[in-house]
Amino acid sequence: MFSRQRRKYSPKSSPSTGDKGTALDPPTRRKLHRRRRSSNSSLGEGEVFTHFSRSSLAEGYSPPKNEIPAFPDVLYTSYQDGYKDVLRLYGYNWFKAKEHLAYEQYATDSEEYEKRLDLMRGLLDYRTVVVDDLLLKTAEHVASFIPGATVGQKEAFSYASKKEKGWQLHIGSQLLIVSAPGSTSTTSDYDITFIIPGREELETEAVRFFNITFRSQWGNHTSGVVFDTNVYTSGFMSQFAQVKLAPLFKRHSDTYARIKAEKHVLQMALSFLPIRQFFFMTDPHGVGWIDFKRNTVQALGNFLKTNGSRYGVEAIDRIVAREMDAIFNKTQILHGETYGQIGKTMRSLSAAMDRRGEVMDAQHLEAAAKDALYEGELHKVKKIIEERRVILRALAMITHPRLHPKRYSDLLAQLSENIKRFDLVQGKALVFANEAYYNEGAATHVVKGMQSGGKISLGRQQQMQSILMNVGYKLQHFHQHHEEGGYGRAYINTAKYGQRVRDIVMRGHSDFDLPLLKGTGATAFDPKLYDELSEDLDMLEAEEKLIRAYKKNPNLTTPSSKEEAAVRDFFGDSAPQKFRKEEIERHYIHIAQHVLGPFYLDKLESRGLGLWGVV
Numbered sequence: 279m280f281s282r283q284r285r286k287y288s289p290k291s292s293p294s295t296g297d298k299g300t301a302l303d304p305p306t307r308r309k310l311h312r313r314r315r316s317s318n319s320s321l322g323e324g325e326v327f328t329h330f331s332r333s334s335l336a337e338g339y340s341p342p343k344n345e346i347p348a349f350p351d352v353l354y355t356s357y358q359d360g361y362k363d364v365l366r367l368y369g370y371n372w373f374k375a376k377e378h379l380a381y382e383q384y385a386t387d388s389e390e391y392e393k394r395l396d397l398m399r400g401l402l403d404y405r406t407v408v409v410d411d412l413l414l415k416t417a418e419h420v421a422s423f424i425p426g427a428t429v430g431q432k433e434a435f436s437y438a439s440k441k442e443k444g445w446q447l448h449i450g451s452q453l454l455i456v457s458a459p460g461s462t463s464t465t466s467d468y469d470i471t472f473i474i475p476g477r478e479e480l481e482t483e484a485v486r487f488f489n490i491t492f493r494s495q496w497g498n499h500t501s502g503v504v505f506d507t508n509v510y511t512s513g514f515m516s517q518f519a520q521v522k523l524a525p526l527f528k529r530h531s532d533t534y535a536r537i538k539a540e541k542h543v544l545q546m547a548l549s550f551l552p553i554r555q556f557f558f559m560t561d562p563h564g565v566g567w568i569d570f571k572r573n574t575v576q577a578l579g580n581f582l583k584t585n586g587s588r589y590g591v592e593a594i595d596r597i598v599a600r601e602m603d604a605i606f607n608k609t610q611i612l613h614g615e616t617y618g619q620i621g622k623t624m625r626s627l628s629a630a631m632d633r634r635g636e637v638m639d640a641q642h643l644e645a646a647a648k649d650a651l652y653e654g655e656l657h658k659v660k661k662i663i664e665e666r667r668v669i670l671r672a673l674a675m676i677t678h679p680r681l682h683p684k685r686y687s688d689l690l691a692q693l694s695e696n697i698k699r700f701d702l703v704q705g706k707a708l709v710f711a712n713e714a715y716y717n718e719g720a721a722t723h724v725v726k727g728m729q730s731g732g733k734i735s736l737g738r739q740q741q742m743q744s745i746l747m748n749v750g751y752k753l754q755h756f757h758q759h760h761e762e763g764g765y766g767r768a769y770i771n772t773a774k775y776g777q778r779v780r781d782i783v784m785r786g787h788s789d790f791d792l793p794l795l796k797g798t799g800a801t802a803f804d805p806k807l808y809d810e811l812s813e814d815l816d817m818l819e820a821e822e823k824l825i826r827a828y829k830k831n832p833n834l835t836t837p838s839s840k841e842e843a844a845v846r847d848f849f850g851d852s853a854p855q856k857f858r859k860e861e862i863e864r865h866y867i868h869i870a871q872h873v874l875g876p877f878y879l880d881k882l883e884s885r886g887l888g889l890w891g892v893v
């Protein structure tokens with residue numbers, strides 16, 4: 279089980295020295311280790327078993343770049359300083375610490391592995407303490423924007439049908455919800471969504487204050503890398519974004535139809551964007567993306583010709599080409615803009631640090647750049663929200679639009695632009711946010727529905743958006759985890775995306791059974807979608823089994839045991855070819871290419887060819 283030998287100290291792999299001194303030499307480490315093993319002292323109050331030599335930390339110990347440090351000596355240290363020093367040992371990088379402590383390959387035996395897991399569990403508790411303390415300070419900052427308001431006590435809260443992870447408090451009469459959906463395992467992140475119903479613009483202030491304060495306390499490092507903690511606004515899930523505006527356009531239906539058409543293209547482009555990013559990761563020359571686009575257009579055309587042939591082959595070819603050209607062009611624009619902005623901001627931050635004589639590794643630098651861009655886009659979102667409130671108040675004052683046609687028409691034109699700008703800016707903000715869903719369908723389906731247990735209703739378009747978004751993240755994250763930790767890591771950590779796709783494809787089917795999911799029925803069963811993805815159903819069932827039998831199995835108590843069991847029992851040497859990396863990618867690309875047909879057929883049958891006249 280423990281096949282890898284303990285790393286040996288050597289000059290080539292020794293830790294680099296800091297400005298304050300040199301790292302511990304091997305004899306000193308062995309001496310301290312022998313002294314600690316001969317001691318029978320117990321853990322004192324406010325102390326924690328950290329396994330790290332305090333001397334090495336005090337003397338400027340830092341791990342070599344791109345290298346996980348060897349397992350240091352055993353020592354008791356104070357709670358706060360001990361855990362912060364552990365993180366410093368790993369370059370304030372939660373992912374490096376987790377890799378070294380939560381997985382068995384760096385341990386010499388099962389006893390040492392358990393000690394490492396104990397330290398990882400302690401780091402999880404420490405993360406919660408630090409983050410929750412900053413969240414309360416953030417609430418106090420938000421209170422400064424509400425005249426005369428004071429911050430109340432933290433309260434547990436119930437969200438829809440199940441107990442939500444997180445808490446709430448009142449700032450005067452204003453409710454502030456700190457939502458923390460997701461799991462709480464040893465390898466989980468700790469992501470936060472601020473929800474301030476009716477004052478969504480204050481969510482931007484909450485994110486900005488949290489991030490700026492954290493960076494000031496942690497040497498300009500971001501919470502996303504230090505703690506694997508990201509903070510978000512409610513975005514597309516907010517009450518503001520969910521308000522129905524169609525009644526305002528009752529006498530301007532053509533205008534509203536154009537808004538919906540443009541919104542559809544943008545949301546679909548955001549849905550395809552993670553797939554575009556995957557192809558850029560694996561094939562920067564773009565051949566894979568070109569093939570994907572061609573095959574997607576062909577699959578959609580074939581489905582519509584088979585099921586909607588009464589419209590004629592030529593007409594279908596024209597509308598498919600027009601529709602998909604608009605979506606893929608927008609996808610490419612978003613990809614180029616966001617990728618370029620991240621690179622430009624990284625170069626700018628790096629140059630500023632060079633002038634100050636500071637150094638930051640690539641992972642921290644990218645996270646800092648994305649945080650800066652995210653906060654910048656959220657500031658724009660805040661302005662858009664405030665602008666829309668002004669427009670809506672002005673519209674509400676016109677009780678008889680027919681008596682003021684020009685004023686009413688001008689306000690609707692302003693509102694139209696506001697709606698389009700909100701979707702674009704909010705979507706780009708989510709691209710810059712770490713591991714957020716870019717579109718409204720996936721956010722509503724997964725975050726609000728499956729994770730939080732909220733009561734949701736998904737239309738066909740939102741179902742399609744969620745499937746495409748989860749396919750893109752499945753492809754990206756499987757590739758990354760496979761490179762870093764092999765098949766076991768990739769299977770266990772990305773099965774959730776397949777489960778989310780399956781939740782839409784199978785929801786309402788007579789064989790559907792997902793007791794782990796607490797969300798209400800998101801959508802009725804769609805037999806056309808089920809049939810179109812029939813060759814991928816075994817793959818989706820395998821993902822579901824990974825969640826139930828391995829990731830959520832209470833008898834598999836460590837991250838490594840889950841990975842080993844999954845590979846050995848389900849994906850070992852005798853596993854079918856369809857579960858290899860190449861086949862997994864093929865299946866998910868096939869899903870993305872064939873999920874469009876049922877949606878567009880529904881639109882053809884309900885609205886005819888006129889639907890595409892406004893795109």
